[in-house]
Structures are given as C-alpha cells and as structure tokens.
Amino acid sequence: MAPVRVRFAPSPTGPLHVGGLRTALYNYLLARQTGGVFILRIEDTDQKRYVEGAEAYIMEALDWCGISPDESPQNGGNYGPYRQSERRDIYAEYVKKLLANGTAYYAFDSEAELNDRREAEKAAGNHNFRYDASTRMSMRNSLSLKQGEVDELLANGTPYVVRFRINPGNTVNFSDTVREQVSFQTSELGDQVLMKADGLPTYHLANIVDDHLMEITHVIRGEEWLPSTALHVLLYRAFGWEDSMPVFAHLPLLLNPNGKGKLSKRDGAKFGFPVFPLRWEDKQKGEVAAGFREDGFLPEALVNFLAFLGWNPGTEQEIFSLEELVTAFDTARINKSGARFDIEKGQWLNQQYLIATSNAELAPLVQTEFSKNGLDLPLSKAEQIAGLLKERVHVIPEFFSKGSYFASPVTAYDEKTIRKKWKPDNRAKFDALANLLADHDDWTAGPIKAAVVDFMGENELGFGAVLPIIRVALSGSVQGPDAFDMLEAIGKETAVKRLRESYDMFTSVKEG
Ligand code: GLU
Numbered sequence: 001m002a003p004v005r006v007r008f009a010p011s012p013t014g015p016l017h018v019g020g021l022r023t024a025l026y027n028y029l030l031a032r033q034t035g036g037v038f039i040l041r042i043e044d045t046d047q048k049r050y051v052e053g054a055e056a057y058i059m060e061a062l063d064w065c066g067i068s069p070d071e072s073p074q075n076g077g078n079y080g081p082y083r084q085s086e087r088r089d090i091y092a093e094y095v096k097k098l099l100a101n102g103t104a105y106y107a108f109d110s111e112a113e114l115n116d117r118r119e120a121e122k123a124a125g126n127h128n129f130r131y132d133a134s135t136r137m138s139m140r141n142s143l144s145l146k147q148g149e150v151d152e153l154l155a156n157g158t159p160y161v162v163r164f165r166i167n168p169g170n171t172v173n174f175s176d177t178v179r180e181q182v183s184f185q186t187s188e189l190g191d192q193v194l195m196k197a198d199g200l201p202t203y204h205l206a207n208i209v210d211d212h213l214m215e216i217t218h219v220i221r222g223e224e225w226l227p228s229t230a231l232h233v234l235l236y237r238a239f240g241w242e243d244s245m246p247v248f249a250h251l252p253l254l255l256n257p258n259g260k261g262k263l264s265k266r267d268g269a270k271f272g273f274p275v276f277p278l279r280w281e282d283k284q285k286g287e288v289a290a291g292f293r294e295d296g297f298l299p300e301a302l303v304n305f306l307a308f309l310g311w312n313p314g315t316e317q318e319i320f321s322l323e324e325l326v327t328a329f330d331t332a333r334i335n336k337s338g339a340r341f342d343i344e345k346g347q348w349l350n351q352q353y354l355i356a357t358s359n360a361e362l363a364p365l366v367q368t369e370f371s372k373n374g375l376d377l378p379l380s381k382a383e384q385i386a387g388l389l390k391e392r393v394h395v396i397p398e399f400f401s402k403g404s405y406f407a408s409p410v411t412a413y414d415e416k417t418i419r420k421k422w423k424p425d426n427r428a429k430f431d432a433l434a435n436l437l438a439d440h441d442d443w444t445a446g447p448i449k450a451a452v453v454d455f456m457g458e459n460e461l462g463f464g465a466v467l468p469i470i471r472v473a474l475s476g477s478v479q480g481p482d483a484f485d486m487l488e489a490i491g492k493e494t495a496v497k498r499l500r501e502s503y504d505m506f507t508s509v510k511e512g
Pocket of ligand 1: 010
C-alpha cells in the first residue's frame with residue numbers, strides 16, 4: 001500500500017478556528033500512527049478573502065500544539081510549492097486537459113450578462129437560475145457558440161471562466177469512513193466554475209489537482225465539505241484518476257455548549273471561552289478574539305480535549321498524551337453526530353494536566369502571571385505557589401486571581417466569616433498567637449502547625465475557632481490551601497503582620 005500522505009488545507013482567511021485545529025490534529029494522528037506524512041497546504045486562491053497574518057497564525061498554532069507539519073510552505077518538501085497561489089501554472093495546465101477531453105468548457109458570459117439573465121428568470125418566476133445542462137446552450141460558451149466564434153473570442157482576449165460540464169441524471173456514489181455510503185444526484189450540481197476570469201482556479205479544481213499531485217491518500221476534513229465531494233469524485237473521473245482517489249473521512253460538526261447549533265465565533269464571546277487556539281487581533285476591524293493559549297490552557301490539554309470532540313477510544317481512559325493519541329486514534333471510531341463543545345470538560349482536562357505538571361515546570365508560568373499583574377516573584381516562591389494552588393485552579397491566570405495574596409496585600413475580606421468567627425473577647429488570645437508565631441523559628445508548615453495546636457490546647461480554642469481567623473487574615477477568605485502551608489508560603493514577617501493588623505478591622509466589621 002502507498003504510504004499514508006494526509007494534508008491539512010486551510011484557507012488563510014483569518015485565525016484558525018478550533019474546528020480546523022481538530023481537523024489538523026486528526027490528520028496528524030493518522031500520519032504519525034502509520035509512519036506517514038502530514039502536509040500543510042495553504043489554499044489561498046481566493047484573493048478577496050485573503051487575510052494578512054493568517055498563514056503565520058496557522059503555523060504558530062500547529063507548532064504550539066506540537067503537531068507541526070512535515071511538508072509545508074515553511075519546510076518545503078518534494079511536492080511543493082505548498083501555497084496554491086504559487087501553483088497557478090500547474091492548474092492552467094490541468095484545466096487544459098479537461099478542455100481537451102470535453103469535460104470542461106469556456107464560458108464567456110460577463111457578470112453583467114449573468115445578472116441580466118438571473119433578473120429575467122426572476123421576472124418569469126424562476127428564482128433559482130443555475131448554469132447547468134438545462135441552461136448552458138442558451139448562454140455564451142464553447143458548447144453553444146460555433147468553433148469560429150470561440151476561436152475569435154479567445155484570440156481577442158475576451159475574459160472567460162472555465163466550467164465543468166456535468167451531465168444530469170446520474171448518481172455519484174462514494175464511500176466515506178465516517179458516513180459510510182454517500183450518494184448525490186448529478187442533477188443537484190450545476191456547471192461549477194473551475195477556473196475564474198483572473199486565471200486562478202476555484203477551490204474544487206485546485207484541491208483535486210493538488211491532492212492528486214501531492215499523492216494524498218486520505219482526505220480528512222469537516223462535514224461542510226461533504227456535498228462538494230460529489231463534484232470532486234466527478235473531477236477525479238474527468239481526469240481519469242478515479243483509481244487513485246483518496247479515502248474520504250468527513251468529521252462531525254462542533255456544536256455550541258448547549259448542543260444546539262454549530263459552534264460559532266459569537267458563542268465564544270457569549271459563553272466567555274475562546275474558540276481559537278491563539279489570541280487574534282484583527283487590526284482592520286479593531287477586534288480581538290481570545291485564544292486558549294492566552295487564556296491559560298496548556299497545549300497538551302487542548303489537544304486532548306479536541307481529540308475527544310468527534311472521537312473516543314471506547315474505553316474509560318480520558319487523559320491521553322499526544323503519543324498515546326497516536327496509538328489509540330482510529331478513524332473507524334470517529335462519530336457521525338455533532339460534538340458538543342463542552343468547555344467545562346476542557347477546563348477539567350486542563351486542571352488534570354496542571355496537576356500532572358511538576359511545580360518546577362509550572363513555576364515560570366506562575367511567575368509570568370504575577371509579573372503581568374505587576375508583581376515580581378522569585379522562582380522559588382512561584383514554585384511553592386504552583387504546588388499549593390494547582391489542584392484548585394483550572395487555567396493559569398487563576399494562579400494569580402486565586403493567589404495574589406501570596407505576594408501582595410489582601411484587598412477584600414469575607415465579612416460573613418468575620419462576623420461569624422471573630423470573638424472580640426478572644427482578642428488577647430489572638431494577640432498571643434501572633435506573638436507566639438513571631439517568636440517561632442522553624443518556619444515550615446509542620447512545626448508551625450505543632451506550635452499552633454499546642455497554643456489551641458492551652459487556650460481552649462478549637463480548629464474551628466482559630467483556622468478561619470488565620471485564613472481570613474492571611475488571604476481574605478476561608479478557601480484556599482492548608483492554613484499552615486499558607487503561613488509558610490507567605491513568610492513569617494508578613495503573616496504575623498497580617499494577623500496583627502486584622503484584629504481591629506475584624507472587630508469593627510463585627511460591631512459595624
Ligand atoms: N481550503 C478548504 C478549507 O478551508 C479545504 C477543505 C479540504 O480539506 O478539502 O477548509
């Protein structure tokens with residue numbers, strides 16, 4: 001069997017949506033699993049939709065996820081160029097073959113003529129004018145005009161498009177790994193444009209020619225391309241390439257978190273989560289779209305999350321490294337039905353990856369989060385915070401939002417707890433506690449705890465009376481890591497100061 005060659009073929013029309021990233025991932029997994037080749041091809045023949053920076057964004061997103069292509073515009077390869085805009089001559093050559101064998105024809109109708117015709121049809125009650133077998137002979141093309149006229153139009157340099165000649169009344173059958181047997185009627189298809197007046201191919205022509213020349217064995221792409229596949233099959237036939245046609249696998253849609261409707265850019269904004277791997281700034285529109293990377297997800301977690309949107313291993317295992325996915329992935333287990341974009345699952349997965357990452361590895365990420373918020377943390381402290389909080393956060397920015405008190409004064413206090421737990425009568429005892437801690441030498445959680453427990457015994461105070469007070473004084477809230485770990489991490493001097501400075505405020509809250 002020919003070695004597996006798969007391609008991810010995005011159009012650089014903006015940032016890469018997570019759905020596109022999932023397509024890239026599935027292609028990558030199949031390539032790695034079979035010892036095949038993963039290709040990135042940039043489909044940039046639609047000049048009107050071209051967006052500056054989109055190609056660089058796509059590459060960066062793939063690199064960040066650890067699924068970089070083997071052959072690409074950047075890396076090159078033996079099947080280049082890998083940007084369709086650089087393959088113009090190739091398409092021109094192949095379109096000639098279709099013109100020569102009669103499966104394509106020249107159409108000279110100008111935009112204005114086409115519009116007039118559409119309007120006339122509308123006036124006559126036909127709102128769905130289509131250029132196809134039933135109308136082509138009444139249009140200006142190389143099938144309806146005499147050869148002499150065609151030659152003259154071509155010699156004059158009259159603008160033309162090349163259209164695919166589709167015969168109605170046939171059924172196109174093809175098999176799809178996900179959808180099994182698929183069939184379309186040729187009468188549903190019009191005479192599609194293959195080559196535009198600017199000499200550039202349309203998506204369909206370029207896609208087929210490239211998949212053939214690049215020896216693509218499997219086409220794995222989103223479900224929205226399923227209807228086009230009928231046309232693609234006809235194109236393979238027209239070229240005489242049907243025997244080397246790739247295997248098709250059309251991936252299910254990504255649905256919004258309600259499970260109702262396609263996941264859109266707007267859903268991200270509405271539900272407050274990213275739908276793009278990296279942050280994207282649209283300079284023209286002045287808009288910014290959030291990215292998983294900037295929102296504090298680890299790429300391994302995003303990859304794991306995306307892998308499960310449309311596929312599952314059929315076992316209980318939920319955490320998969322990229323290498324494990326390479327082994328477990330199976331195109332036969334791709335689902336037909338849409339996959340709900342359950343962001344909470346994504347957050348949970350990210351937390352699992354944070355927990356599994358060593359504190360030392362997390363330290364620089366924590367340090368960066370604090371420095372974004374204007375606080376310099378030594379790495380050792382960042383490492384300590386990572387260890388104390390990683391089971392309590394889902395995304396990296398939460399190390400700061402839930403742990404700022406480790407490095408800066410408390411700004412808000414849980415007044416409800418203060419009212420409930422602070423007994424002004426115990427003031428002297430809590431002053432003694434602060435003094436005891438100030439004199440305590442071994443500033444690590446275990447010995448601190450031993451000293452506090454002794455103190456509680458001597459003063460007839462239980463954990464329930466003391467710990468909430470310590471916690472609120474240190475962090476503002478009763479949530480968070482173990483109180484003695486917190487004391488250790490905040491440091492003796494600051495911890496004692498926060499205790500001493502809280503008592504008056506606690507009393508006034510209580511009495512206020
Ligand atoms: N350029 C198409 C896209 O943007 C590629 C579809 C395909 O993979 O054939 O998704």
